[in-house]
Amino acid sequence: MNWDEVTPLLWPATRETLYMTGVATLFTAVLGLLLGVLLVVTERGGLLSAPPVNRVLSFAVNVGRSLPFLILMVAIIPFTKVVVGTSIGNAAAIVPLTVGAIPFYARLVEIALREVDTGVIAAAEAMGATRREIVGKVMLREARPGLVSGLTVTVIALIGYTAMAGTVGGGGLGNLAIVYGYQRFEGKVMLATVVLLVLMVLIIQAAGDLVARRLTHR
Amino acid sequence: MIQIEELRKTYRVRGREVTAVDGVDLTVREGEIFGVLGRSGAGKSTLLRCVNLLERPDSGRVVVDGEDLLALGGAGLRRARQRIGMIHQHFGLLGSRTVAGNVAFPLEVMGVPRAERAERVAELLDLVGLAGHADAHPAQISGGQKQRVGIARALAGRPKVLLSDEATSALDPDTTASILQLLRDLNRRLGLTVLLITHEMEVVKRICDSAAVMRDGRFTESGRVTELLARPGSELARGLFPLPPAEPRPGTTLLEVTFAGDSTDQPFVSALARKYSLDVNILGGAIETIGGERVGRLRLELPGGPEANAAQIAFLRDSGLTVVLTAPATDQEDAR
Ligand SMILES: Nc1ncnc2c1ncn2[C@@H]1O[C@H](COP(=O)(O)OP(=O)(O)OP(=O)(O)O)[C@@H](O)[C@H]1O
Ligand SMILES: [Mg+2]
Numbered sequence: 001m002n003w004d005e006v007t008p009l010l011w012p013a014t015r016e017t018l019y020m021t022g023v024a025t026l027f028t029a030v031l032g033l034l035l036g037v038l039l040v041v042t043e044r045g046g047l048l049s050a051p052p053v054n055r056v057l058s059f060a061v062n063v064g065r066s067l068p069f070l071i072l073m074v075a076i077i078p079f080t081k082v083v084v085g086t087s088i089g090n091a092a093a094i095v096p097l098t099v100g101a102i103p104f105y106a107r108l109v110e111i112a113l114r115e116v117d118t119g120v121i122a123a124a125e126a127m128g129a130t131r132r133e134i135v136g137k138v139m140l141r142e143a144r145p146g147l148v149s150g151l152t153v154t155v156i157a158l159i160g161y162t163a164m165a166g167t168v169g170g171g172g173l174g175n176l177a178i179v180y181g182y183q184r185f186e187g188k189v190m191l192a193t194v195v196l197l198v199l200m201v202l203i204i205q206a207a208g209d210l211v212a213r214r215l216t217h218r
Numbered sequence: 219m220i221q222i223e224e225l226r227k228t229y230r231v232r233g234r235e236v237t238a239v240d241g242v243d244l245t246v247r248e249g250e251i252f253g254v255l256g257r258s259g260a261g262k263s264t265l266l267r268c269v270n271l272l273e274r275p276d277s278g279r280v281v282v283d284g285e286d287l288l289a290l291g292g293a294g295l296r297r298a299r300q301r302i303g304m305i306h307q308h309f310g311l312l313g314s315r316t317v318a319g320n321v322a323f324p325l326e327v328m329g330v331p332r333a334e335r336a337e338r339v340a341e342l343l344d345l346v347g348l349a350g351h352a353d354a355h356p357a358q359i360s361g362g363q364k365q366r367v368g369i370a371r372a373l374a375g376r377p378k379v380l381l382s383d384e385a386t387s388a389l390d391p392d393t394t395a396s397i398l399q400l401l402r403d404l405n406r407r408l409g410l411t412v413l414l415i416t417h418e419m420e421v422v423k424r425i426c427d428s429a430a431v432m433r434d435g436r437f438t439e440s441g442r443v444t445e446l447l448a449r450p451g452s453e454l455a456r457g458l459f460p461l462p463p464a465e466p467r468p469g470t471t472l473l474e475v476t477f478a479g480d481s482t483d484q485p486f487v488s489a490l491a492r493k494y495s496l497d498v499n500i501l502g503g504a505i506e507t508i509g510g511e512r513v514g515r516l517r518l519e520l521p522g523g524p525e526a527n528a529a530q531i532a533f534l535r536d537s538g539l540t541v542v543l544t545a546p547a548t549d550q551e552d553a554r
Pocket of ligand 2: 262
């Protein structure tokens with residue numbers, strides 16, 4: 001293959017990767033944030049102290065985090081089929097991607113929220129703020145730089161997962177690399193996918209750092 | 219304005235019980251500044267946090283501005299808290315918000331409309347002398363300025379009561395003085411009742427009308443500062459006016475004389491010397507102006523043993539002074 005033959009393959013694959021990563025990020029951001037907040041507020045002495053709930057959530061998150069993505073993907077195929085009707089293709093890949101990334105991001109959210117000065121939370125309580133206000137206007141808002149940095153790490157992990165999803169028929173750059181680069185020994189395709197993946201990661205990291213810095217007032 | 223009865227709070231840490239507040243009674247009158255002084259771990263913060271129920275006491279009563287806080291439900295308690303200002307040792311400011319945004323926060327919580335909020339914020343920043351810093355972030359201002367933001371924020375809801383948890387402990391002496399001055403001004407101008415806790419004598423000396431000394435969860439003494447100073451054996455007096463340890467030389471009597479309130483303007487040392495033709499030695503002392511009154515302690519040495527000085531001691535006591543005899547330490551040692 002020469003480069004004229006390689007380039008037309010790259011664009012659709014890149015688009016698929018961006019699509020899978022983008023949609024999975026969206027779901028992960030929302031659900032991971034929710035789970036992370038729950039992990040913090042339900043702990044003993046937290047805003048919504050509920051230690052049993054906390055233990056269950058924490059256990060679920062640990063299980064989710066300990067499964068290698070490849071295994072998770074296969075393990076939840078029945079669930080994926082229920083959600084999107086099929087277990088192959090882009091849309092089907094989004095389900096395990098999201099399921100795998102949620103516990104990952106939830107832990108990062110938890111860490112970011114714990115960084116928030118307890119004195120600020122106590123001050124808000126002393127002002128008569130409601131729990132909702134304390135979570136929304138104090139905890140989440142004060143933790144914004146950490147939440148953004150955590151999401152950046154998560155998105156980059158998701159790109160890695162999409163490449164893996166690609167190897168089992170999820171499409172995208174990972175699929176391209178396997179089908180052409182590995183199975184047909186097309187070195188140019190392999191090189192191009194690697195460059196593209198690296199570029200994506202660099203751009204996302206830079207953008208994440210920029211936003212996080214903007215949100216930090218030191 | 220603040221009334222606390224038989225307050226008790228015990229923490230359980232890994233099966234061990236720590237009684238942080240052990241039956242405290244406290245009354246803070248309207249418009250006064252009340253200081254609770256105590257060492258680290260005495261239970262001061264716990265006591266203060268019980269006043270707006272950040273901490274729920276195990277038993278007792280907490281009445282603020284006529285309202286029994288322990289009888290209130292969630293929403294009622296939140297409304298009550300909006301009328302009780304609080305300032306914190308480490309300020310407790312939102313780092314992500316500007317100075318103005320921080321002061322606006324309690325107004326948002328209270329549901330004040332946006333336009334009104336901006337006006338009130340400007341007014342409050344003016345009140346604490348921070349008008350020019352509205353758009354700065356907390357990280358960009360000094361500790362003293364941060365505490366001013368904290369004070370402005372605490373006053374947003376026009377509270378009658380301000381609680382202060384070591385508000386000046388993180389500040390240098392000059393800044394401490396200016397913050398204390400500000401609290402004094404606000405107390406006078408707005409009729410604000412202040413309950414503050416501190417481990418610094420200086421704070422009590424500068425601005426408190428009344429004070430209590432707290433130790434192991436209890437008040438060991440409590441009352442108006444000038445009264446406490448005149449009380450024999452008062453820890454507060456000893457702390458405010460430290461005299462070096464001393465024991466009488468043979469054939470002399472050592473007295474610790476505390477004067478406060480009405481007794482301050484008489485020249486009692488020279489009166490004593492003249493009346494009994496004595497040579498009075500002043501071995502140490504400190505005199506300060508507290509709450510506009512002159513207060514102090516002196517250590518006097520009189521010739522002759524305590525029996526020989528009975529009339530002189532009675533004279534001093536009749537003049538309204540508090541007199542404590544320093545016992546010779548050697549007696550006890552001989553007795554061993
Ligand atoms: N949340 C808590 N859990 C368990 N024990 C606590 C808690 N808060 C306070 N204590 C204990 O209660 C006692 C009183 O603490 P408190 O913070 O009220 O003291 P303090 O007088 O404010 O001390 P400091 O001057 O150091 O702030 C201490 O022995 C402390 O260890
Ligand atoms: Mg304390």
